[in-house]
Amino acid sequence: MTDSSIPKFHEKNREERIKIVESFAGLSKDDVKILKSNGGISFDEANHMVENVIGTLSFPLGIATNFKINGKDYLVPMVIEESSVVAAASKAAKLARKYGGFIMESDKSYSVGQVQVVDVDVKSAIPKVMKASDNILDLANSKSKTLSKMGKGAKEITCKELKTKSETMLIVEILIDVGDAMGANVTNTMCEGIAPLIEEITGGRALLRILSNYSTRRIVSGKAIFDKEEIGGEQVVDNILLAYEFAANDPYRAVTHNKGIMNGIIAVANSTGQDTRAIEAASHAYASKNGKYTSLTRWQKNKQGNLVGEIKIPMPVGIVGGIVNVHPMIKVCTKILGVKSAKELGCIIGAVGLAQNFSAIRALASEGIQKGHMKLHAKNIAISVGVPKSKMNEVVAKMIKEGNVSVTRANEILKEL
Numbered sequence: 275m276t277d278s279s280i281p282k283f284h285e286k287n288r289e290e291r292i293k294i295v296e297s298f299a300g301l302s303k304d305d306v307k308i309l310k311s312n313g314g315i316s317f318d319e320a321n322h323m324v325e326n327v328i329g330t331l332s333f334p335l336g337i338a339t340n341f342k343i344n345g346k347d348y349l350v351p352m353v354i355e356e357s358s359v360v361a362a363a364s365k366a367a368k369l370a371r372k373y374g375g376f377i378m379e380s381d382k383s384y385s386v387g388q389v390q391v392v393d394v395d396v397k398s399a400i401p402k403v404m405k406a407s408d409n410i411l412d413l414a415n416s417k418s419k420t421l422s423k424m425g426k427g428a429k430e431i432t433c434k435e436l437k438t439k440s441e442t443m444l445i446v447e448i449l450i451d452v453g454d455a456m457g458a459n460v461t462n463t464m465c466e467g468i469a470p471l472i473e474e475i476t477g478g479r480a481l482l483r484i485l486s487n488y489s490t491r492r493i494v495s496g497k498a499i500f501d502k503e504e505i506g507g508e509q510v511v512d513n514i515l516l517a518y519e520f521a522a523n524d525p526y527r528a529v530t531h532n533k534g535i536m537n538g539i540i541a542v543a544n545s546t547g548q549d550t551r552a553i554e555a556a557s558h559a560y561a562s563k564n565g566k567y568t569s570l571t572r573w574q575k576n577k578q579g580n581l582v583g584e585i586k587i588p589m590p591v592g593i594v595g596g597i598v599n600v601h602p603m604i605k606v607c608t609k610i611l612g613v614k615s616a617k618e619l620g621c622i623i624g625a626v627g628l629a630q631n632f633s634a635i636r637a638l639a640s641e642g643i644q645k646g647h648m649k650l651h652a653k654n655i656a657i658s659v660g661v662p663k664s665k666m667n668e669v670v671a672k673m674i675k676e677g678n679v680s681v682t683r684a685n686e687i688l689k690e691l
């Protein structure tokens with residue numbers, strides 16, 4: 275199976291859903307066993323990851339259907355606690371298919387490391403560092419044989435003068451092609467590795483030696499077109515554009531608009547074991563890059579009046595190293611995506627962010643967000659109190675009609691029935 279547009283996936287039971295994913299992604303029997311294991315890691319595994327461990331905590335893993343990205347179909351694993359997100363992504367991806375799905379591209383995976391040099395004469399230090407940049411790069415690359423062997427690794431040294439209240443300091447930046455890794459560790463190792471040489475060259479004192487999470491050299495960008503008729507007509511398109519203008523011009527709205535994008539991005543980042551804080555931090559800084567916090571997406575109409583959405587966002591992700599190689603469920607999720615590179619994963623995550631944003635602003639600019647959201651929420655509540663399939667619609671409809679969607683009410687209705 276290569277088509278990710280699977281009709282009524284949400285109506286299937288767990289067994290059926292897993293069968294579809296198994297056949298789509300060519301999962302092994304062991305992978306399926308892991309999928310059915312509730313996704314856990316053992317206490318011992320957890321205890322090796324962080325400190326003071328007393329247990330583990332699991333989240334729902336859903337599958338977003340319909341995604342076509344750069345001509346390839348994907349079933350996208352999403353780990354998130356919020357209802358509606360997986361459904362919204364799938365719906366947007368379905369609509370985007372009409373004009374070919376999501377067309378995405380990704381920069382190379384360049385990480386930036388920073389060495390802060392203090393107690394230094396910055397003006398005279400900069401040319402010395404630049405003259406020695408080949409030596410500095412060689413030293414940096416000696417710290418990662420793996421990257422060097424692949425023709426990746428440290429590529430460029432730059433310097434900047436930083437005027438502060440305390441003193442004027444020198445910031446030496448090292449640009450590193452980290453390949454398919456997220457690259458935080460190798461970047462930090464290289465920064466620490468080159469610091470003594472930089473001290474020797476500049477006569478200054480290397481203080482901080484750390485990567486920058488402002489990942490402006492690993493940007494993912496892309497777009498999708500949504501047919502005006504399929505999304506409710508010209509008026510809806512125009513309202514979406516007004517909704518976009520609101521986000522583009524008002525930081526209070528932009529933060530919420532971008533939070534909706536993050537619903538998608540972080541859910542896929544979770545399922546594939548990414549450092550979600552790095553993605554969040556970089557994204558919000560990027561949203562403020564022109565001095566005012568604004569939307570990470572852009573929406574406009576094309577000549578035919580169809581809606582065109584674009585996203586541009588830093589994407590520091592990896593498919594090797596860290597938890598990706600350790601956590602059994604994350605390994606299976608990565609296999610479900612079938613990604614061959616960090617760039618490909620970045621494109622998928624960016625596309626899901628754009629899809630999520632489309633669904634949110636389409637709902638907000640038409641019927642409002644609560645209608646669909648409450649329906650799904652009511653269903654989840656009904657399931658949680660054990661409402662059988664035969665009574666599901668009745669219980670959900672009653673809770674929504676009464677405007678009382680709660681565990682208590684679901685229980686009461688169930689008893690009444």
Ligand code: MEV
Pocket residue numbers: 356530531532533534535537634635638643
């Ligand atoms: C809710 O998690 C996300 C939204 O608030 C996003 C938005 O307002 O665009 C619906």
